Structure formats: structure tokens, C-alpha cells
Amino acid sequence: MGAVKGAKAKRMPRAVRERQMMDAAVQTFGQRGYRAASMDEIAELAGVSKPLVYLYLNSKEELFTACIRRESRALIAAVEAAVEPGIAADRQLWAGLAAFFTHTAGNPDGWAVLHRQARTHGEPFAAEVAAMRDQIVAVVTTLIGAAAREAHRDRELAGQDAAGLAQALVGAAESLAGWANDSGDVSAKEAAGTLMNFAWMGLGNLMVGERWSPSR
Amino acid sequence: MGAVKGAKAKRMPRAVRERQMMDAAVQTFGQRGYRAASMDEIAELAGVSKPLVYLYLNSKEELFTACIRRESRALIAAVEAAVEPGIAADRQLWAGLAAFFTHTAGNPDGWAVLHRQARTHGEPFAAEVAAMRDQIVAVVTTLIGAAAREAHRDRELAGQDAAGLAQALVGAAESLAGWANDSGDVSAKEAAGTLMNFAWMGLGNLMVGERWSPSR
Amino acid sequence: MGAVKGAKAKRMPRAVRERQMMDAAVQTFGQRGYRAASMDEIAELAGVSKPLVYLYLNSKEELFTACIRRESRALIAAVEAAVEPGIAADRQLWAGLAAFFTHTAGNPDGWAVLHRQARTHGEPFAAEVAAMRDQIVAVVTTLIGAAAREAHRDRELAGQDAAGLAQALVGAAESLAGWANDSGDVSAKEAAGTLMNFAWMGLGNLMVGERWSPSR
């Protein structure tokens, strides 16, 4: 993860070459940032010449956009694959969060591209990432809706509210991820547990000793 | 808000010029990003020549650092001014959050510098903003501890727990602030309310219709 | 001499372009000095764009260092090629001096780079040229030692003495070279003759034991 094949191998099929380039690009964009990443560096890391990068991916902007799309799809796929429909809503949420932490921890450059770089560099890219966020929000909203119905309540949360809550959840997750990494050895599942405690039970309940647990 | 005096006025005292330059820098860095912002643009926006910017602020890096510091101080000051010691912990938290959202909404470029740009562009700057964040997290941790004691419970939250929760809360707030600014039509008080609902009550309670309210 | 092909010829192999650039650089550095020479001027004189100069030679400092090295090697080679081992020491010395004056006269910009510019602009460059000078001084020291032995005298010049005399001789030669170039109308052979007259008649006496003393 992170390291990219540098060994020169000539005449590879286009799809393979393209993947190598995107791997190199994600790594470079994630670590250096959009502006600081140079096409030279990306090409060298991918083990190809610069004109080839342009032949396949047209421009720095398109390359960055392609990276955002690829990483978005991968993240969404990881989260969606983890959520088992049919089980209780809170369990689904927990599974989704765990998958989110696992994927971002195992793919830090991709996550950096999505979370830090794409939102930092103006309209063309921010829109791209907003679309992905909307998809995640939709998943969360659905889960919350389902939970509300489970609770036998007609009054669902309004869309705006759900969007805000999803924002807060992702922000809390990001923050926890950074803190957990710095504090040493907190696993993705532990982080998901902590976050569920916070999000599902609320501080008010936590303070009177209640806890959320996956095996509740 | 954002707009800077463009009218050329010659021979101003250094302190005034410096403020103009920093205003222009915050605006430019916040909107374009650290790399994309050019010293030319900053100078022009400030209504001075580039050499003067260098004479007073030495380098792009120092200028950016100065912006981060100034905006950090302003944000901390705004939050601390809002928190009235002595009242109930949840009310204090709400007041702090409201001040936070108010300040970031009224100062979007400054907030972008702190939240988006400074953390995206490497160690010298990230450290600067991390220090400020730690100050805020410390305040929140204290509030959560106080709230736990108020709940007349001997069993306090462990230090680690409180710290983790504070991290999650601050992350959620940061994320919401960006979202509220972008969405345009969410007021600071609404955002603070949403977050208190989420954080204090927990999703579990929200879905069965309970709400947190400041006038509880 | 000095003039460089200005005719634009596109797509030349790297080695050729590099030589053109170095030619232009030596000319420009020699005439303007290190600081006053601009990369723009060098690139234009070489008939290429500035980025190409940087692509091949990395920086002004490295370019200057490369010039010093190339000119050093050329000068040493010219002198060494002229000295025929086996003939009398004074004839060897004369041949070396003549070659030295011929080379510097035919290559005034290169000589200016070595003698005037490199020594004037700080450690990185001065060290480079000092190494070359030491090589020449070593050769001359050896010659003087050999001459002393040829004089059938048991009392050789002490090592220190020979080294000091070599220093003085090389210094005198360097000084004369600059003067001969500036005066225009002094040929290399004339300069070599003048210096031999001055130096050898003195050395001749020293080697048979005579000394000058203030209290003579």
C-alpha cells in the first residue's frame, strides 16, 4: 500500500499502465497536495515518461479528477459491502463505520486525496467529492430512517437534519481516526465502538453510565 | 467581510499596512489555497507593491504562519468570550459551539485558512494549527468532565474517554462548520442546536423523538 | 574565439546542447562575473530556452562549478601536454609556461572564470580552483627539485623552499597572464621569456647557494 512498482516493463496493455499512473498519482497527490505534486514526479513514480501520462490522462486536472473518482468509488464500495441489509440499524451503522475506518486507515493517500486535497482546491474538484459525500449521506439517512421505523415512529428525521448529522459523523470519525493514530494502537473496530458510543447514545447517556455495544 | 480596501493611500504607518496585508493574505490563502495564492495577488489586493510585503512579512511561509496565528487567536478568543463559567456544563458547551459557528460563519476565509489550508500543507503549518486545536479540545474535555460530576455520579468518565469524546465532538463541529458555510442557509444557532442534539442526546434518542434544547 | 553559434537548430542530442550551454556560460561568466551574469543571457547566447539550461545543468551554482571544472581540466591538460619529460628542467619549465600563456591567451574567458571569477565568489568555487592550482604547483615544485639536482649540487633546496618558490612562480605567471591578455600585444612566448628571465636567473643563483639578505 503506497509503494508503487518502479520497475520498467515495456509495452504493457493500456489498462495496466493507466492503473500504475493512477496509483502513482494518488500517492503523490495525497502526500504532496494537488499543487505541490508535479507531473514529473508522478510520471517517474509510475515508471513511464511524461508524454505518456498526457496521452492517457490528458491533463493534471483530469488526472486529479480521475483519482478522486476512483478513490470515491472504492470508499463507497467498501462501506456498502460491509453494511448487511436486514440486521438492526445500529449494527449496520457500526459495520459501516468499521469499514470506513478500515478502508481509510489502509488507504491513507486515497483518503487524503478525498478528504484533504479535493476539498481544498476549488470548484471542479470539490463538486466531485460532494457527490460522493451525498452518496454516503444517503446510506446513513436510509439507515436512520430504517431505525426510526424500527422504533415504530412515524416522524422521520428531515433530510437537512440527516445531512447535518452525516456531516457531523464523518467529521467526528476523521477526528477520531487522527487521534487514535497519534495515541498509538487503537484498531478500526475500537474506533468504531467509541464513535458509536458517542453518536448513538449521546453524551447525556454516557454520563449516567450507559454504553452502546455491538452485542447489545 | 472579506472585501479589502483597494483605495490607494500612500505613506501609512507600518502597523496599518501590516494589517491590510494580512487581511488580503487571509482572503487569498483562504480562497485559493497556500500554493495557488500568489504574492502578487496578495500585494495587489492589499494595495501595495510586492517588495513591501516582503519587507514587512519576510516570506510567503512567514506570512502564512502569521495568518494562521492571527486567525487562531481570534477564534479562541471568540469561543472563550462566549463560555460563561458557572452555568450548567451543557449550556456552556452550547454557548461555545454557537460562538464557534458564529465566528467561522462570519470569517469564512479565516476558517478556511485554519481548517482547510493550514492542515493540508505540511508540518510547519499543521503544527501551528494543531496547537490551537489542542487548546479547544482541552476546554471541551474539562466541560465534559464537569458535566459528568454535575450528573451526581461518582463514576466519572475516565480521562481517556473524555478526551476521545472531546476529539469526536470537536471534529464534528469542524466538519459541520464547513458544511454550514458551504450550504449558506444554515445559521450558527441552528448548527449549534443540531450538534447538541446529536452529541448530547445521541442518535438513539433522537430517533424516538427526544430533543435537546437550550431552554430545557 | 568566444563567439558561440547563435543559429537555432532544434532537437540536438543532449551532449551537444550541453556543450553549447557551457560555452555560453564560460563566455558570460568570464566577461560579466558570476553575479552579473544572468541565466537569461546565458540561455540566449546558447540559443536555447532557460528551462533547458536548468534541465541539463540544474542551477546557476552547478553550472558555474561545471565551467570551473571543464576549464581547469583543459588548462591542466594543455600544460601537461607541453611538458616533455626527459629534457632539461629549465626547458620543461619554459615549455610549460609557454603552454600556459598560450592557453590562457587563446581562452581568455575560461581563464577569467578560473583566475578572476572563481576565486572571487566564495568557498564552493574557490575550493574547486584551488585544487587545480595545487596540481600545477606540485608539477612546478617537482621541476624545481629536479633542476636543483641537475645543478650537481648535493645541497638540494629544502622542500619548504621549493614549495615557496613554486608558489611565487605560479603567482607571477598568473599575474602576468592577466596582464598579457589585457595589454593585447604581448605574445605567449614573450611572456614566457620574460618570466623565465625573471625567475630562472634568480632560481639559478639560489640553487648554487646564493642568498639575498637585507643586511648583506
Add this chain to the structure above:
Amino acid sequence: MGAVKGAKAKRMPRAVRERQMMDAAVQTFGQRGYRAASMDEIAELAGVSKPLVYLYLNSKEELFTACIRRESRALIAAVEAAVEPGIAADRQLWAGLAAFFTHTAGNPDGWAVLHRQARTHGEPFAAEVAAMRDQIVAVVTTLIGAAAREAHRDRELAGQDAAGLAQALVGAAESLAGWANDSGDVSAKEAAGTLMNFAWMGLGNLMVGERWSPSR
């Protein structure tokens, strides 16, 4: 020597201020070189504001020229003061050389300005230093002429020859000075002695008509 008064003292007579500026300028030009020396640095070292430097000395070029003139005069004066007319020519030469070594060793920045910087930076300055050199050459020529007459020889050395010899002498002196400094503790008088050994024994023979020739 070298260090310049930095203490601020207001309202000094013009002559004093000018001297302070020139001291600072010589030091800065000598150490940094003409181009690398900045008027800012000179003004600060002199303890005055930049406009004052311009008021008194008009421009960087004029300032540099003034430095060259002042240092030239000082060097010439030192040498001329040491040469006692009436004593033997070789003793006079020795006295002059000793004074030269003493002055340049005690005034390294001034000597650097004359020997390294002035000759390195184009016409306006090179001419200035050439004039000084001519004066020294004239002194040496006179001495040699006197010596030739002392030797009861009618045939004097031609002017060109004398100029070349003076060049060689100064070059040898410079070279020896550098070498002596690096080798540790060779005093000005010792250096002068070594050089006289080298030069005078040679000159002595030249003046009685001997010549070296390649076909000897």
C-alpha cells in the same frame, strides 16, 4: 581592523559619517564582492539609514569607486612611506615589499577590494585600479633603474620589461601572501625576504646583462 563602529551617535559632522560609511563599504565589498554586497547591509553596518548613504555617496557605483580610490591611496602611501630614498636599491625594494605585505595583511578587506573585486567587475573599476598599479610600477621601475645605474651599466631595462616584471612581482607577492597565511605564521618581513631571494637574485643577473634563453 575590520570591525566598524555600530553604536548610534546622532548629528556627526559629515566627514566622520562619510568615513564610517566607507569603512563599512570596504568591509562589505571586500567580503561579499561588489554585486553581493547590498546597500542595505552597508548602511546598517555603518549605523546610518540608507538615504543618507545616497545623500553622501550618490550611488553604489560611486561608492565602490570611492572605496577603490581610498584604498589605493592608502596602499601607495604605505609603500612610499617605507621606501627611504638614498639607500641601496635592493634595500629600498625590500622595504617596499615589507610595507606592502604589512599593509595588505593588516587591511585584508581593502586589499580584497583592490585586488579581487575591482578587477573583477568591468571597466569603470578596472581602470581605477590600473592607475594605482601604474603608480606602483613606476616606483618599482625607478628602483630598478637606480639599481641598474648602481651596477654601472648604461643599458637600462626597457619600460615594457619593467612593467612585466612589476606585474610578476606583485603576482608573486600575492601568491606568497596567500600561501604564507595558509601555512600558518610567516610574518610580513619573512615573506618579503623569501620574495627578495626569488626576485632579486634574478633581477641582479638581469641587470648585469645576463639573459635566459630557450636555446641556451
Add this chain to the structure above:
DNA sequence: CATGAATGAGCTTTCATTCAT
């Protein structure tokens, strides 16, 4: 007598991008 404020012009360096092969 002395200076704080200010700038036009130029420098080194980098980068995204394109030919010609």
C-alpha cells in the same frame, strides 16, 4: 541632518504542456 515608507525592475527557479521521432 536624517529617516520610515515605498517601488520598478530583474533574478533564479519550477511547471504543465507539446513536438518530432
Add this chain to the structure above:
DNA sequence: AATGAATGAAAGCTCATTCAT
């Protein structure tokens, strides 16, 4: 399918020089 050669444009930074006070 792939690349070595080449560049226009712009960015960060510095400096000699001048006003207005």
C-alpha cells in the same frame, strides 16, 4: 506504444533607488 527534447509562463524573492516628512 512510447519518449527525449524543448518551451511559455509564472512564481518567490531581492535590490538599488527615491520621496515626503
